[in-house]
Amino acid sequence: MTSRTVPITEQLHDYLVAHGSAPDQVTRDLYAETRSVLPDDAEMQVSPEQAGLLTFLTRLIGARTAVEVGTFTGTSALAIARGLPPDGRxxxxxxxxxxxxxxxxxxxxxGVEDRIDLRIAPALDTLRALPTEPHVDLAFIDADKIGYPAYWAELVPRMRPGGVIGVDNVFRGGRVIAPASEADRVIADFNDAVNRDDRVEAVMLPIADGMTLARRR
Structure with missing residues (x-):
């Protein structure tokens, strides 16, 4: 027994994915194509265990309206859309x-294309155009790190009570402990701000590069 998270070796990661988060063929092909076509950027995809968590979480909270900031080649969006009901968005x-x-x-x-509304535009423009009343069940932030505070500021007021925001890359490869770049510093400050935000209750999970889940009070 241990009071700390067990270090994830490559073998343990394979075991983890195989026991609850194993991607299907479509997702495996998406991972493979992204690595092949965009090898320098493929690390921007969420990990298989994150994808599994996003689908599970979407179903768990009964989400019908979701927002994603930062889509890349669509792995996380696919995971969220699979957790939505047929008339979800x-x-x-x-x-x-x-x-x-x-x-x-x-x-x-x-088979989830009809649940996804892709908007090609600066994310802040899209977020600010959304209705201002609380109506979003689930949000996921995984875009440019400098923009995290602004995305958070737009999303939190739009989350319905009990709605959940997921935030990726909150560890910055461990550099939040000693920030080495502007992006590292922004995320370190952002993490502190989320921890102080009394509109939400939040937990930080040691999954992939760190993922925060925040529930709107």
Whole structure:
């Protein structure tokens, strides 16, 4: 027994994924194509265990309206959309036609394309155009790190009570302990701000590069 998270070796990670988060063929193909076509950027995809968590969480809270900030090639959006009911809706914010053209193909293959509303525009413009009343059940932030505080500021007031915001890369590869870049410093400060935000209750999970889940009070 231990009071600390067990270090995740490659073998233990394989075991973890195999026991509850194993991707299906569509998702495996999406991972493979992203690594092949965009090898320098493929690390921007969520991990298989994060994808499994996003689907599970979407179903767990009964989400019908979701928002994603940062879509890349669509792995996390696919995971969220699979957790939505047939009439659910996920608004995806991204600025890249190139990356999201890959996403669209896999959403279609997975049969969830009709649940996803992809908006190619600066994310803040998309978020500010949303209704201001609390109506979002689930949000996921995984975009440019400098923008995290602004995305948070727009999303929190729009979350319904009990709604959940997921935030990726809150560890910055461990550099939040000793920030080495502007992005590292922004995330370190952002983590502190989330911890102080009395509008939410939050937990930080040691999954992939760190993931915060915050529940709107």
């Amino acid at each position: 996920l608004i995806c914010c991204d600025v890249s036609e190139e990356y999201t053209s890959i996403a669209r193909r896999y959403w279609r293959l997975a």
